[in-house]
Amino acid sequence: MLASILASGLAVGAVYALIGVTYNTMFSTSRVMSFTAGQLGMLGGVFGSLFLVRLGFPVIPALIATLACCAVVGVVTEILAVRPVLKSLDQHLYVLSTLALALMLQQLTAIEWSTEPQPFPKIFGIGSGVFDEKFWLPIVACAATLIGLEFLYRRTLIGHAFVAIAEDNFAARALGLPERNLRMASYALAAAIGGLAGFAGGQLLLAFVANGPLLNFYGFVPVALGGLGNNRGAVVGGFALGLFQQAANFLVGGIFSSVAVFVMFIIVLLAAPQGLFGSSSARRV
Amino acid sequence: MKADTRNASIAAHESEGSWRTTAMHALPFVTVFGFAAIVPMVTNDYWALIATRAAIYWLLVSGLNLVVGFAGQLAIGYVALLTLGAYTTSVLVSGNVMPLFAAFGVAAVFGAVFGVVVGLPALRLRTFYFAMSTLGFATIVTQIALAWQSVTGGGIGIAGPEFPAPFNTTTGFFYFCLGCAVLGTWMTANVAHSRFGRALIAIRDAEVATESLGISKPRMLVAIFVLAGAFAAFAGGLFATLQTYITPDAFSFDLSVLFFIAILIGGRGSILGPLLGTVILTLLPEFAAPLAAWSTFLYAVLLLAVVLVAPGGIAALLDFKNRRPLQTNRAIIPRPALLPDILSRERAGANIALRGITLSFGAVRAIDGLDLDIAPGRIHGLIGPNGSGKTTTLNVISGYYAPQSGTVSLGGTALEPGRPETRAEHGIARTFQTPRIVGEASVLQNVMVGGTIAGQGTLVESLLALPRHRRDERMLEDAAKLALRVVGLESLAPVRADRLQHSELRFLEIARALMLRPQFLMLDEPAAGLSVDEIARLGELIREISRQGVGVLLVEHHADLIFDICDQITVLNLGRTLAAGTPSEIRQHKEVVSAYLGG
Amino acid sequence: MRITRREFTKGTAAAAGAAAFGLASPAIAQSGPIRIGWLAALTGASSAPAIGFDRGVKFATDTINAAGGIKGRKIEIITRDTQGDPTKAVNATQEMISQLKVDAVWGPTNSGESLAITPIMARAKMPNVHPCVIDSLIDPAKFPNAFRIAPSNTQWDDAVRSYTLKILKAKKVAVIGDTTGYGVAALNASVAGLKKDGAEVVYQANIDATQPDMTPDMLRAKNAGAEAIVVWSTSTGMDARLFNTRAHMGWDVAFVGHPSMSSGEIGALIEKPTNWEKVYAVGYRSCSYDAGGKLPPHSEEFVAKLKGKIELKDTLLWWVAGGYDAVTLVAKAFQEGAGSHEDIIKYWNGVKNYPGYFGEYTFSPTEHNGYPGKDVVMSDASTAKDGTFRLAPGYA
Structure with a gap:
């Protein structure tokens, strides 16, 4: 029982954490929270199933194609729903524009793909029981993403540019950084991370349109817990949520586990609006 | 502010013809509700049903409009309150706990309480967080309705309340709902055109400035959450009657999206706009049957289009007055001599x-x-x-x-x-380095916001347009006009503040500060x-x-x-x-x- | 020809004028086409049954019309896609009653919608046949106009229970449902029935169908000593996850329950074909083949008719047959001289051993459940062949 809680809790936790990182990566360059984050996780599974099952691609090309498609969705998000509303950030129009885009993505998938869960095949076929690949794959993807992001932010020029923009947008622009291109790049990167979450979690969650709103919410909880823009916080929050949720599933089961998660979410937020690892709010006047 | 609220300020401007402008202000509403009233006479029960549905949705939206359109709080999960009202009335009536109208009263009280519970995070959380938490609430309520089978009937559901004669026919029930909708419109319009409505819009667009004017955001928000919650739960009861039988499936998230988008398509800070938005979104699927599968997609496209292309929504399209060009070589001539009148x-x-x-x-x-x-x-x-x-x-x-x-x-x-x-x-009054004004409100209304704490009447008095509310309005309007004369902006009183030049905004802020008699x-x-x-x-x-x-x-x-x-x-x-x-x-x-x- | 809503709304002004002068009478037209309203959830989350029914409806309509119609009158089907949403179903129902003035209504196809529209239909005394399973939908006293041509949930439940207890001989049973309205209701009815028949319900749970991992519930069922698991869910994803989890656990317990467990989609969702063995889903005599691969003779005749015209691979025979039977039941009423809504209801009330392709229906003024309970049987879930299944082992 405990092994099962740990395996499935860490696995779904890794998927939630990756969606949390998706939120954060989008936020870092644009100060915008996007409702499309969860839909990207859903699309990762759907594109993965499309390329692997329906079109019969081998694993690596299918993964690359999935990430590329998601990245395109990310860039479209930036162009359609983010860039036009950036100049009036304080009116929070981004909540509406990204919600609209997320609904469009979801409806489009429901109509053009399927409203029923579609299969996602085994990739390596390594491991069984609690060591089945459907459990460890998301965890590996999460670890790889974190290491990759650390490397990107610390060791590469473009990563430094991301950090500069995240820390001080105006100063970065004054330095002559191509702010708009960097923002598009970060949306593509964020979308690819979301897609990877869906792909790695595909065997667990299947290629299912209803995963979109589900991941939207459960992927946001780690961000709220870990503090906005804090990737390590999101990962800790994601695993905590996954374990809490699966433990609730095992112990109280059924309908009330989602109620339990939601109640925890509200209580933590009201007690610590900045998240457990968050920083204090910015100047207002 | 949009067409209808602006009409109010015009009314203030031309005091002698005020009854005429009030009539002009009410005309679009009379037209909409008049058309609705003849629906059962000239068509059949089907269109009467659709019209009833629109009236019920509008009752909910009219309250939600104060939360979303006026206070700018992005509550996207309001179907939760509709569900609550529907189940409360159904359970109380079908279990013979109490008579129908008492059950509706109880539902409204539940809705008011729950409205505050749903809204509470807005006092502490950022916009997106609040949107997410209302979304979560919407899911939870449906889950509870499913799980609490002994009361709600679980998945089998429960019969909706039945109205007594003469409201037990399609037509009778329609007129009842229409009456509720008219009442709801009147009440929310009263609030919108009161110091509370202006303060809400100021909280939305110039929150920092409202604090310097002594406006308490938590008190304001809690008050309208109570109101919107009560409206929504009452509408839920009517919804349950209309459906005759409710199951958790009936309260889909699409319904929440409809309510929310109706307001934004209609235009924030307007009442007529969201009314038209609600009517359009309720009717649209009936005219486009082959597009049934695409309806939510189309709503989303509409939402994106409104945000990107026409942020003012329908109301801005109907706002003909502010298309008239302003005089270009106007000068600001303050009249300091009038200061003793306002500062004494x-x-x-x-x-x-x-x-x-x-x-x-x-x-x-x-x-x-x-x-x-x-x-x-x-x-x-x-x-x-x-x-x-x-x-x-x-x-x-x-x-x-x-x-x-x-x-x-x-x-x-x-x-x-x-x-x-x-x-x-x-x-202690102040102005800001970057003027903090409500661009969508008229100059006069921006100044009137300055006197919010001088008002005596309560929200309930404003809701019902009782004498103290009317006295407050007259007092604030006179004081604001005087303040505008002092700073030399009186000719611009009815103009949208975002059409003013930068220098004029500086004087506008001074006029607003003078409203505090500092x-x-x-x-x-x-x-x-x-x-x-x-x-x-x-x-x-x-x-x-x-x-x-x-x-x-x-x-x-x-x-x-x-x-x-x-x-x-x-x-x-x-x-x-x-x-x-x-x-x-x-x-x-x-x-x-x-x-x-x-x- | 099908009339779309758009064309109708064009004529609304004229119709409205006519209505104002009192020309709209409740009596149904005696000439022109016979108009059947068809409330179908053709898109949305659970659209598979309606898509299957729709094929039967079209086939029946085309067959009758090609033969010259009923007493010279063509059949006209007016379809409204309700997407499984009760709100849309209520709107569409009222439209059919007041605006389109149809002669009878077939559908809706899921219980959530049917619960909402049944009282509305009853008020308008609109003849209505539907295939929804929830028992309370049929009540000749409250809803004298509503008739069911498919098994009720009790009949499903009876079949599942008797197979679990009498043929599988399980004493300790676990019951699992999803969290939808149907799942919760069916689970409770099933648990009550099992207990009444002396079985021990060792575990019961409603699971969110989107829950990624079914291990927790399966473990608890196993630890409680379950010898069979009864499943009430319309979600194929959840079914498949249950089957896969059973395989991972190395448990050979039998699944018995809802027809969705035999849905073709599961074939793609399970990890290996053997995971789908020892799964028994509700099926019907008319749509079950024997060890020799033969359907009952009446059904063979129907399949032969459909051959080349209607695709059966991606749907179920009983849906197609049910849609066909619904249309012919309405047509038959007109054949027998029905001229008003009351006539149709009166005719149906007298139907005895009506030889439909899905089953042999019998109605009476006090019994509107037309489907014979004995024809509800379990089928071997993984043996789908052109929309039919092999009869589960153990039946005579």
Whole structure:
């Protein structure tokens, strides 16, 4: 029982954490929270199933194609729903524009793909029981993403540019950084991370349109817990949520586990609006 | 603000023809509801059903409109309250616990309580967080309805309440719902056109300014959450009757999306717009049957289009008045002579005193042990290079920043640090470096917001347009018009504030501040962006304000203005007082002359 | 020809005028086409049954019309896609009653919608046949106009229970449902029935169908000593996850329950074909083949008719047959001289051993459950062949 809680809790936790990182990566360059984050996780599974099952691609090309498609969705998000509303950030129009885009993505998938869960095949076929690949794959993807992001932010020029923009947008622009291109790049990167979450979690969650709103919410909880823009916080929050949720599933089961998660979410937020690892709010006047 | 609310301000403008403009203001609503009223007579039960549905949705949306359209709180999960009302009435009526109308009353009370519970996170959380938490609530309510089978019937559901004669026929029930919708429209319109409605819009678009005007955001929001919750739950009861039988499936998230998008398509800060939005979104799927599968997709496209292309929604399209071009070579001619009419009040004669104020942002010392006195009837200039702590000092006095050490007191009483909303009651008013106004509201309404705390009537009195509400409105309107005459903007009263020039906004902010009948007025770079003539008139106005006994703190870069009108000047550098004294003393201060005046 | 809503709304002004002068009478037209309203959830979350029914409806309509119609009158089907949303179903129902003035209504196809529209239909005395399973939908006293041509939930439940207890001989049973309205209701009815028949219900749970991992519930069922698991869910994803989890656990317990467990989609969702063995889903005599691969003769005749015209691979025979039977039941009423809504209801009330392709229906003024309970049987879930299944082992 405990092994099962740990395996499935860490696995779904890794998927939630990756969606949390998706939120954060989008936020870092644009100060915008996007409702499309969860839909990207859903699309990762759907594109993965499309390329692997329906079109019969081998694993690596299918993964690359999935990430590329998601990245395109990310860039479209930036162009359609983010860039036009950036100049009036304080009116929070981004909540509406990204919600609209997320609904469009979801409806489009429901109509053009399927409203029923579609299969996602085994990739390596390594491991069984609690060591089945459907459990460890998301965890590996999460670890790889974190290491990759650390490397990107610390060791590469473009990563430094991301950090500069995240820390001080105006100063970065004054330095002559191509702010708009960097923002598009970060949306593509964020979308690819979301897609990877869906792909790695595909065997667990299947290629299912209803995963979109589900991941939207459960992927946001780690961000709220870990503090906005804090990737390590999101990962800790994601695993905590996954374990809490699966433990609730095992112990109280059924309908009330989602109620339990939601109640925890509200209580933590009201007690610590900045998240457990968050920083204090910015100047207002 | 949009067409309908603007009509109100026009009405104010032309006082003699006010009944006519009131009629014009009501005309679109009379038309919409009139058309609705003849639906059962000229068509069949099907269209009567659709019209009933639209009326019920509108009852919910009219309340939600105050939350989303006016206060700007993005509550996207309001189907939760519809569900609550539907189940409450159904359970109470079908279980024979109480008669139908009592059950509706109980549902409204539940809705009010739950409305606050759903809304509570808005007082603490950021916009997106709040949107997410309402979304979560919507899911939870449905889950509970499913799980609590002994009461709600679980997945099998429960029969909706049945109305007694004469409301038990399609037509009878339709007229009942239409009556509710008309009542809901009237009540929310009353709120919208009251000091509460203006304050809500100000919270949405100029939150910082509302704090300086003494408006309490939590109190305002809780009040409208109560109202919107009660409306939504009542609508839920009607919804259950219309459906005849409710199961959790009926309360889909698509319904929430419909409510939310109807408001945004209609236009924020309007009532007519969201009404039309609701009608359109309810009818649309009936005319486009082959597109049934695409309906939510189309709603989403509409939402995106509205956000990107027409942020004002339907209301902005109907706003013909603000398309008329404004006079281009208009001049601002203040009338300081009228000031005694607005500023007459008992003057306490106490000073604002700052003692040993220290404030750091991270490693940066913004203010470093500052002492400062502002006396009534005197103009105190605060100058210094950029980053010397001028605006920060102003923000400490007005309570936006809590200093790490030191006190701010008024006549011996300490002013609470970090509580900007307490300053207005002490008669401390201010303007902002970047004018903080509500661009979508008229100039007159922007000024009227300044007098929000002067009103006597409660929200309930405004809801029902009782005498005290009407008296408040007359009083605020007269005072605002007077304030506009004082600053010389009276000809622009009915114009949308975002059509004004920058210099006019500076005077608008002064007019708004005068609405508090201040003891002290703090001006943050009021001359920035003004022409030489305008600066001269501004100087004259400020001097006259101080002659009325008001203590003025003037943060300014225009040295001429400062030396021209100030009685006392403090020069700041790196958060410390570099020099203090009369203008002539400062002019001779060596360090000031070399470091700052560039002499 | 099908009339779309768009064309109808064009004529609304004229119709409205006519209505104002009292020309709209409740009596149904005696000439022109016979108009049947068809409330179908053709898109949305659970659209598979309606898509299957729709094929039967079209086939029946085309067959009758090609033969010259009923007494010279063509059959006209007016379809409204309700997407499984009760709100849309209520709107569409009222439209069919007041605006389109149809002669009878077939559908809706899921219980959530049917619960909402049944009282509305009853008020308008609109003849209605539907295939929804929830028992309370049929009540000749409250809803004298509503008739069911598919098994009720009790009949499903009876079949599942008797197979679990009498043929599988399980004493300790676990019951699992999803969290939808149907799942919760069916689970409770099933648990009550099992207990009444003396079985021990060792575990019961409603699981969110989107829950990624079914291990927790399966473990608890196993630890409680379950010898069979009864499943009430319309979600194929959840079914498949249950089957896969059973395989991972190395448990050979039998699944018995809802027809969705035999849905073709599961074939793609399970990890290996053997995971789908020992799964028995509700099926019907008319749509079950024997060890020799033969359907009952009446059904063979129907399949032969459909051959080349209607695709059966991606749907179920009983849906197609049910849709066909619904249309022919309405047509038959007109054949027998029905001229008003009351006539149709009166005719149906007298139907005895009506030889439909899905089953042999019998109605009476006090019994509107037309489907014979004995024809509800379990089928071997993984043996789908052109929309039919092999009869589960153990039946005579």
